[in-house]
Amino acid sequence: MPPTHIQRFEYIRDKKNIISRNKLVNQQADIRARFIDYETRFAHNTLAGIPASPLLAIKDELRSCYGRNSGMKALQDAIEAAQEDGRLVWCPYCGITTPTSYDHYLPASEFPEFAAHALNIVPACAKCNSAKDDIWLTTGVRQFIHFYLDDIPVFPYLSVQLVADPLAQAVGAVFGLSQAGMPASIWAVMESHFRRLKLIERYNRQSNTLVNQALKVSKVYLDSGGHDAALFLENLAADQANLFGSYDLRAVLWRAMSADPDLPVWIGWL
Ligand SMILES: [Zn+2]
Incomplete structure (x- = not known):
């Protein structure tokens, strides 16, 4: 024991x-x-x-x-x-x-x-x-998610918009947070957690780096004989979601990238 x-x-x-x-x-x-x-x-x-x-x-x-x-x-x-x-x-x-x-x-x-x-x-x-x-x-509401205590909500609270600039041959991402049908009691903690830790701002500051890392690993996958970069990223996103939740930062980003028909073009820009 x-x-x-x-x-x-x-x-x-x-x-x-x-x-x-x-x-x-x-x-x-x-x-x-x-x-x-x-x-x-x-x-x-x-x-x-x-x-x-x-x-x-x-x-x-x-x-x-x-x-x-x-x-x-x-x-x-x-x-x-x-x-x-x-x-x-x-x-x-x-x-x-x-x-x-x-x-x-x-x-x-x-x-x-x-x-x-x-x-x-x-x-x-x-x-x-x-x-x-x-x-x-604050006023009886816990201000942060407790990693051991709180279940990660299954509601799609984190979203991402991919933004490609063909002239600069660059891809960026803009993250957003929404209640997404979450019960008010869970949302109160979630909203405060994101606001107090400035998570959306921090995610957006990291977004170029995160997108580039994903494109680079996809390129390595293709260069070493892989055929389907979208499926490759989708699988990475699923593994990430298994461990960190479906609306984890990387899971959301990689899933969005894998679903975008321009993914092969972006990999070609590297
Ligand atoms: Zn941290």
Whole structure:
């Protein structure tokens, strides 16, 4: 049996110096109750209603449990091992770049007891981590998608328009976000997630690079004897969708490119 969340925390706590450890041990019952509350709310998707921390008096000791120590390393390894192979190649918040840090979904400043709770520690890229900062809730609505908690909606919320310029022999892409039939409660989180992380702007800034990468791999495929670049890209898009959801940035882009009759022309422009 893998260790429980509280066991992982208490392992980290027990390696701390005696002063910090004693302060934490004295609050053991409250910390345990808060862990149970987080996990129960997580299971019922009622995290938004979690009461304020009753443990701010020992916030420094709690926050110092998150850091370079063997227990935290084991916890982070377990987080990564729990994900499907390849899933953490891209940041779960934006999907653009590689996660190089960990975000505290409930900010450690406000909820220090969850600084070393595995369900609250989410891999993130530096950009998303710093944009998210201490924000998590506004008027009762969670402001970001929780990678472990929220199912990726099946509604076609992300769209892309491909724009070709034959004179410049270049292809660009313009992304857009829409509610797409999504229930209002899911849309509220999704809309805020995209707005606060500036995802559409970031996607559009990356779009030329992403289009070119896709054209280049298609060209390599054709140069090495492949016959159907559209089918090739469509398959890439399907693999991406399996792992990251149908409306993942790359899945949407590659699917649109594969469906465009001008794809062979664009590959010829390289
Ligand atoms: Zn990110």
